[in-house]
Amino acid sequence: MPAGLAIGGAVLVGALTALQARVNGQLGARLDDGFVAAAVSFGSGLVVLIVLSAVLPTGRRGFAVLASGVRGGTIPWWMLCGGAAGALTVATQGLAVAVIGVALFTVGVVAGQTLHGLVLDRVGYGPAGVVAVTVPRVVGGALALLAVVVSLQGGVLERVSLWMLVLPFAAGAGIAWQQATNGRLRQRVGTPLAATLVNFIGGTAILLVAAAASVAVNGSPSSPPAEPWVYTGGVIGVTYIFLSAALVVHTGVLLLGLGTVVGQLLTAFALDALWPAPASPAWWVQLITIVIALGSVVVASVPRRR
Numbered sequence: 001m002p003a004g005l006a007i008g009g010a011v012l013v014g015a016l017t018a019l020q021a022r023v024n025g026q027l028g029a030r031l032d033d034g035f036v037a038a039a040v041s042f043g044s045g046l047v048v049l050i051v052l053s054a055v056l057p058t059g060r061r062g063f064a065v066l067a068s069g070v071r072g073g074t075i076p077w078w079m080l081c082g083g084a085a086g087a088l089t090v091a092t093q094g095l096a097v098a099v100i101g102v103a104l105f106t107v108g109v110v111a112g113q114t115l116h117g118l119v120l121d122r123v124g125y126g127p128a129g130v131v132a133v134t135v136p137r138v139v140g141g142a143l144a145l146l147a148v149v150v151s152l153q154g155g156v157l158e159r160v161s162l163w164m165l166v167l168p169f170a171a172g173a174g175i176a177w178q179q180a181t182n183g184r185l186r187q188r189v190g191t192p193l194a195a196t197l198v199n200f201i202g203g204t205a206i207l208l209v210a211a212a213a214s215v216a217v218n219g220s221p222s223s224p225p226a227e228p229w230v231y232t233g234g235v236i237g238v239t240y241i242f243l244s245a246a247l248v249v250h251t252g253v254l255l256l257g258l259g260t261v262v263g264q265l266l267t268a269f270a271l272d273a274l275w276p277a278p279a280s281p282a283w284w285v286q287l288i289t290i291v292i293a294l295g296s297v298v299v300a301s302v303p304r305r306r
Contacts (some may be wrong), residue, residue: 014263025097034094045234062194083202085174101277102268108168127183143296183248
């Protein structure tokens with residue numbers, strides 16, 4: 001795949017991630033329960049994937065290869081655990097985005113994704129194998145972290161609880177690991193559809209347990225909102241996880257993460273400008289952050305060696 005097309009796909013993944021964050025955040029706020037909102041989002045995505053896997057020949061073949069690989073031991077258990085990272089990401093969206101905004105959520109994800117992506121590429125965990133820690137890749141990662149620092153200016157830390165920034169950081173680290181794991185699973189089964197289905201089965205199971213515990217402790221959520229768009233988070237998640245699994249073999253974990261960051265920041269800037277959250281950074285801070293993040297992707301895109 002041409003490098004420009006692969007990076008463009010990574011940017012699209014980021015845009016969809018930011019859009020899903022806003023959708024799931026609003027569903028969590030309307031229900032007043034982020035765990036129930038996350039379970040609804042993941043569960044709806046799972047329904048879509050089951051239908052696609054049953055209807056499409058590639059889905060049926062991929063699932064057959066997956067089942068055979070699990071029985072035969074050629075697909076290890078840890079390749080089936082990507083859904084745990086997806087569950088963490090969606091739960092964090094439902095708990096925090098309505099308060100901190102998409103942009104501030106994204107900067108926490110950026111930090112975790114950038115640092116963990118660099119480590120995973122260096123140890124060769126991703127499907128592209130060992131990717132050398134070259135100067136451009138280090139500089140690109142440093143620029144992404146600089147974007148995070150800039151976005152926290154203006155007293156953000158004084159307005160936001162620390163856990164609301166720690167959770168997105170953990171979600172970002174999980175996303176980097178999830179992208180690499182899905183890419184390897186996709187190589188084994190031959191189609192991103194089967195890899196995505198595995199993610200949603202595991203993530204839905206985890207979130208249903210978390211939602212049941214939340215309801216048991218806090219009671220049932222408020223009446224469900226009537227607007228259809230707040231329930232589209234699952235479909236959006238299916239789309240960007242599918243794309244990530246297909247792209248990571250062409251980009252490596254770090255470059256996919258950096259391209260995703262750009263898409264997230266651009267979309268987050270637009271969403272927060274049109275629909276600001278209580279703790280959103282100032283628009284000029286977000287704009288500077290986007291420029292720095294774009295520079296990080298350009299620098300990290302310098303041809304790499306294995």
